[in-house]
Structure formats: structure tokens, C-alpha cells
Amino acid sequence: MSLNEDLQAIVYHFGEMASRWGFNRTVGQMLGLIVLTEEPLSAEQIGQSLNISRGNISMAAKELQSWQLIRVHREPGDRKDYYVANGSIWELAQQVMSERSKREINPTLSLMRTQLMTSENDDSRLPAYSKQQIQQVHDLLELFTLWFADVQNMKQEHIKALMKMGAGVGKVLELKDKLIPR
């Protein structure tokens, strides 16, 4: 199963970017391959395309399933697992954002929340300046969390609307300023 040259370039690029996106090379390559391929792919096919071991494929598939980015498709009368992308590009992106928000933001948010609580009325715990800074980070992370939660509920149509608007949050805010009398 040798890959189309251009496709291979993108798949390998996904592999290289993977560590920046929060997973390892194999997971990145497999995600690329599965997302860009119309047909469901068996572990065997994936192994031939990417030259990786059976065990590695199994672990990467598990990881991609834990991110809910792929799912298993089965053909009647065939015991093999075939992997497919778990939705549209937009749905996959939502999934990645949600998962990354969970892993990159939530733990810090809860630690800070706890510390701000316990040091609330106890000046002996944190220096005032540190407390202020922690509060600032906390509030910002909370805002991001709200945004991400919001993005979860955005449908494709909303995305298209945003795309047509040409710019983002700032423009929308200006709009709001103009439209809402104060």
C-alpha cells in the first residue's frame, strides 16, 4: 500500500507537527492518513502505508479513540477493524479543542481556584502581588474555558457565518458597541 506522493507529504507533515499539537508522531501520521482517506483503513493497510509496527498502530488507534477523533467501522463477514474519521473537519477540530482545553487549562484552573480560596482570608499564605497575578491568570483561563465551551455548541453554519464576516471577535465586538446604545 504505497501512498500518493502529495498525500504522503501531508501525512508526514502531520507527523512532524504532532508533538506541537499534543500527540506523538505516529498518532499524528495516522490521524492525517485517516482523515484524508475516503475509505476506511485496516491496521494492516496503515502499517504498510506508514511502516510502523502492529503494536504502535494499536496504541495510536487507542489514543485517537480516546480523543474521539476516529472510530471503528466493521464490514459484515470481515473480522478486521477499519478506522474512519469521527466526523467532519469542523467536528474533529471541536474535539481537539475540547480535549486540549481539558488537558491544558482545567488542571491549572482548579489548582488556582483552590489556592485563591484557601488564601482568601489568610495573608500569611501568598504575597499580595502573587495573589493578584494568580487571580488574573485564573480569570483569563476561565474566560478561555467559556469560549471553548461556546465553540462546542457552534454548528457548521455559524462557522460559515464567521468566515464570511472576514474577521473575528474584535469586529463582532465593535459591531456590538455600535448597535447597543448605552
Place this chain on the structure above:
Amino acid sequence: MSLNEDLQAIVYHFGEMASRWGFNRTVGQMLGLIVLTEEPLSAEQIGQSLNISRGNISMAAKELQSWQLIRVHREPGDRKDYYVANGSIWELAQQVMSERSKREINPTLSLMRTQLMTSENDDSRLPAYSKQQIQQVHDLLELFTLWFADVQNMKQEHIKALMKMGAGVGKVLELKDKLIPR
């Protein structure tokens, strides 16, 4: 230079989260320490607080400067470098987002752009389905890039406005739907 216990907990937490945020443990710890400390810190003080080698501090400082998250402060009549956070929490967050967008999105965006161009009128290059999917990813990444650029231009006041609104993009879009007659 031993650290306040609560502060230490956060600083170490920053170290643990660092790899998820795109840097290594030392860089994460140093960022935490510098951001939460009011006084400019020398390499020596940092070394004592975090128990890391001189070389490691130097490399981490370089990394943080390349992200524009810290800058060097010098006292007259003192040859030491003292490190300080390069702005408010919001400015630092903007910086991180901008840098991550550069590292996580731009390379993929340009590869895809190039491939979509060269395969535009050449059906022999990419399967139609792959081309579609690549286009979708490309468009979404472009939208993210626009959003991030927008965030660059948002001032603290805008952020506060957004925080007061309680939710994010979705609500603003609903607002727009209601206010703009079609």
C-alpha cells in the same frame, strides 16, 4: 532563596504543564516564578529557588525571551541580569497565543496552500476526496489565524467587556443575528 510553599506549588505545577503548553519543564517553572514574583530575579536567585544549573537557566531565559515573555532589567552599578515579566498577564497570554499560532498553525497552512495551488488543475496529483478535506482544514486554520490576529489587537478593556458578557463568540453571534435584519 527558599520559596513560599504555595508559590512553590504553582511554580512546580507550571513545570508539569509546560510540555502541554509548548515548552520544557525548566522554562515553565521559570515563567511561573518570574510572573508571580514582583521583584526582578537574578539567575542566581532563580537557581537557588528551582535547583537548576546555571546553563539550564541561561537556555530557559533565552527561550522565554524568544517568546517575548520576559525581559532583562539592569540595576545601575550592578552587572547582573535581572528578569521580569514582559507585560501584564493579558499581554503575556497574547504573546503565547501568537507564538503558538505561528508554530502550530502557520507551517501546516502554508504546506496546504501550496499543495492546493499545485493540484488545482491537475487531477493526477491528489484524490478528489483528499483535496476536499485539505481544503476544509486549510479554511479552518485560516479562520483561526484571523481570530488570533484579531486577539492581538484586543486591548484589556475589550477583554473586560467580553468577561462581563459572560459567554463568548456564540452569544455575540446570536446577538448579531437578532440585531442585523436580513
Place this chain on the structure above:
DNA sequence: TTAATGTTTCAGTAATTTCTGAAAGTTTAG
């Protein structure tokens, strides 16, 4: 059942990333 056809696990190995500390480099007071 059972044998064939798969998948998963995991111990050991390989690859990659990070850290140390000594040597080289830089800056400035005198």
C-alpha cells in the same frame, strides 16, 4: 469446541529531549 484470524499488552530497546557543568566568551570598573 477449536483453529483461524484478529487485536492488545508490555518488557526491552531505541530515539529524542532535557540538563549539567566546565570551558569559552563578554562586559565593565578601575
Place this chain on the structure above:
DNA sequence: CTAAACTTTCAGAAATTACTGAAACATTAA
């Protein structure tokens, strides 16, 4: 200039992360 006070670099060591492949496990057709 020179020497003291710092900072940076970088080769090798340590720590971490990822990968392989063989053995264990699971499923199903006959």
C-alpha cells in the same frame, strides 16, 4: 589594558518518551 564578575555555549550524561515484536488475549466461522 587587565582582571573580576557575569553570561553563554555545548559535549556528554541523564531522563523521558516512543516504538518494536513476541506473547497473551479475544472473537468468530465452521
